[in-house]
Amino acid sequence: MKTVPSSYYVHLQQLQEVDFVILELTLYLDTHPNDIESIKQYNHYVKERHKLKEQFEKNYGPLTNFGYSYTKQPWEWKSSPWPWQV
Template identity: 55%
Template structure:
């Protein structure tokens, strides 16, 4: 019998791409805090934010919720009791 908690093959790569995009957002946030008039950096930030939203939505639809406290929806039945949780991988 297959392990019901086994992660799909693409899980780690999809999570890595999402985390890399979110890291870009952190770096651009720090840069824009000291360079608020840099239009190109702001365009990059907005583009990365849109990409992150799309990646996160696709990831959650395929693998389950990433964020708690109402920031991620859960399919039925409740998905937060499935392991591993995002911070465990």
């Protein structure tokens, strides 16, 4: 199994926390589609997730494949820890 620095887990947890908030807001907005403050929160966390994901991938490689993440040269997907390896 590949080893990763402890900061990898800190940054991964940050992404997971933001993903949780986005999911909860999505479920809430499904039943409260006119709640402007929640829509603002949702958009804020989507923007934050984009930044966190970009920084994570810059430091550790792509999180996903199939066109959802950019890659550097050479192809990074095979050299990054895969989700089931961490």
